[in-house]
Amino acid sequence: MASSSTFEAKVLMAKGKRATAAYIHADCSSSPCPQHLNAVLDSLLNPARSIDEWETIDWCKWLMAGGRTPDEFANTVRAYDNQTTCGLVWTPNFVAYRCRTCGISPCMSLCTDCFKKGNHQRHDFNMFLSQAGGACDCGDTSVMKETGFCDQHGPDKSANKGKAPNDLMCVAEAMMPRIIFRFLLHLRENCHMKGPIQDADGFITMLVDFNNMGALMRRVMTSALTNPQKYRDLNEIPQNCDSEYAAYLTESKRIYEEALASLANPEPLEEYKDCPSLQRNLAHKTFLEELVFWTVMFEFPEKVVCLLLNMLPDPDYKEALMRAIVLHYSRISMMLERTNDPENVSNRVVHASVQLFSNESLALRMTEQLNLLHVMVVSLRYMMSKILVENSLHAPENNFHYVVDCSKRVMTDHCYWPLVSDLNNVLSHRPVALKFMSDDMLIKMWFGFLGMFQGMNVNQRETKEHVKFEPNTYFAAFSAELEASAYPMWALVSHLTDASTADLTRKVLSACLRELRSWLEAINFTCLNMNDNLQVSFHLPLHRYFSVFLCQAVAKQGITLDEVLPSNEDLMVMIMHPLRVQVSVYIIFYESIPKFFFKLCYFG
Numbered sequence: 127m128a129s130s131s132t133f134e135a136k137v138l139m140a141k142g143k144r145a146t147a148a149y150i151h152a153d154c155s156s157s158p159c160p161q162h163l164n165a166v167l168d169s170l171l172n173p174a175r176s177i178d179e180w181e182t183i184d185w186c187k188w189l190m191a192g193g194r195t196p197d198e199f200a201n202t203v204r205a206y207d208n209q210t211t212c213g214l215v216w217t218p219n220f221v222a223y224r225c226r227t228c229g230i231s232p233c234m235s236l237c238t239d240c241f242k243k244g245n246h247q248r249h250d251f252n253m254f255l256s257q258a259g260g261a262c263d264c265g266d267t268s269v270m271k272e273t274g275f276c277d278q279h280g281p282d283k284s285a286n287k288g289k290a291p292n293d294l295m296c297v298a299e300a301m302m303p304r305i306i307f308r309f310l311l312h313l314r315e316n317c318h319m320k321g322p323i324q325d326a327d328g329f330i331t332m333l334v335d336f337n338n339m340g341a342l343m344r345r346v347m348t349s350a351l352t353n354p355q356k357y358r359d360l361n362e363i364p365q366n367c368d369s370e371y372a373a374y375l376t377e378s379k380r381i382y383e384e385a386l387a388s389l390a391n392p393e394p395l396e397e398y399k400d401c402p403s404l405q406r407n408l409a410h411k412t413f414l415e416e417l418v419f420w421t422v423m424f425e426f427p428e429k430v431v432c433l434l435l436n437m438l439p440d441p442d443y444k445e446a447l448m449r450a451i452v453l454h455y456s457r458i459s460m461m462l463e464r465t466n467d468p469e470n471v472s473n474r475v476v477h478a479s480v481q482l483f484s485n486e487s488l489a490l491r492m493t494e495q496l497n498l499l500h501v502m503v504v505s506l507r508y509m510m511s512k513i514l515v516e517n518s519l520h521a522p523e524n525n526f527h528y529v530v531d532c533s534k535r536v537m538t539d540h541c542y543w544p545l546v547s548d549l550n551n552v553l554s555h556r557p558v559a560l561k562f563m564s565d566d567m568l569i570k571m572w573f574g575f576l577g578m579f580q581g582m583n584v585n586q587r588e589t590k591e592h593v594k595f596e597p598n599t600y601f602a603a604f605s606a607e608l609e610a611s612a613y614p615m616w617a618l619v620s621h622l623t624d625a626s627t628a629d630l631t632r633k634v635l636s637a638c639l640r641e642l643r644s645w646l647e648a649i650n651f652t653c654l655n656m657n658d659n660l661q662v663s664f665h666l667p668l669h670r671y672f673s674v675f676l677c678q679a680v681a682k683q684g685i686t687l688d689e690v691l692p693s694n695e696d697l698m699v700m701i702m703h704p705l706r707v708q709v710s711v712y713i714i715f716y717e718s719i720p721k722f723f724f725k726l727c728y729f730g
Contacts, residue, residue: 148193207340211265228274240264243276259477348443
């Protein structure tokens, strides 16, 4: 930053905040490249100054007001607010409502004010305490029916408040890219430090306050966040500028590139080498994409998540944010593996993703353009592939199958939960679910993923010594099969309701049968020979899928058993493991009864 620029800024700022703001507003109104504003911002947003300095934040508010007081400016901007959706963002432990009668997406939610002002009499609704946080969907026709909107939101509630004066937002439009870039520079500089988000709390609050002025200011913010040219210009190393700032920006870019490399994807498979979301290295094109990257790196800090979600009423921004999330999705799964606070981080991830994936049209667009479903399944498979162990079912020396190790923290801490929650969310959309089941490669990958749970957590019966403490892997195994296997299964089956989708059911059954046969070969169980009656695994997701889809095919889709069942020999081999589970359950019940009565007698 040149000394002449610094001197010019000092002279201008000596006039006082209001006078300086009025002078700069006049400059911005008449020139697309306001030099006076840039000189002042060079001083105010200098990285050598603390980002949370109150004086800097106050100057930014006054400058944006353009000669008015900040409060007067905020009220003027709100007067032109034509927002048609609520978009209120809340954090965990907030009381909200969900109306299944009005909801299009099962994840829709309403704030208390919108629910009470809407007509939900005799509807199927519930009040709940939000665990992960959320946002109000009132006014959003992609998530809920218009009949459930309150009297202030909806497409027909856009009051004609007139067009804002051309020069009202001119200073804001010129300032916003610089303000956002200053925040990114702070995140880069402090990426190895503790508490960079807390250090910028006042700065983030300022951005949230700008957003709360309404649709007019929100549009300025989202336009800056998604402008590739502004991002390129501000990242360019200055040629004829102060060498100190040029050196700082060079170092900042180096830190940023190192951070990118630290969260690199594994080399993508050949069939996914052209998938943008699965590339080994990321290339950001906008402020928003880099901000999402730092959000992942800092484990979805609540303040930043709320800032990103507060701007969702802007439809163009909503799609841009969803695109940025999908581009970083595989990195999110890597972050979930390594976090030391999986429960809270998982809640914050779902807080953001559920607002995006609940939109059917956006989810379908991301599926078609960015291979969203493939990215989700690949991310899940990659997470589980790191914790595979040899399966001990039957004769271990002849068993070549690998299953997840239920004692690993990925399983015990449910690190996979946000990923399967997102998958269940998008599979609730019929067009997306049908695309899932019509893609041969996707179905093959999915059953390969389920194969990692097939026969996991083998239970060995102890006949010699008393077992004082049961292992803690039971809960992890059953939870994983329920969340990562059963829930997606029911989501898929719910869309197969008549003969029009019979071909998809046949395709799923065929793929499931192939995976089952591969599993039986891998565990070396190809004939009716079971000599190991002291062990059992209760986890057979491939059998469950085959039986549920088979039942749906016969009951609802006019498919006959002869069309889809394997030969009698194969069927007899397939049925042995479910039968063993049934027998084991009754043995457990039988042996528990004497213990139960013994306790009754003892304590009686």
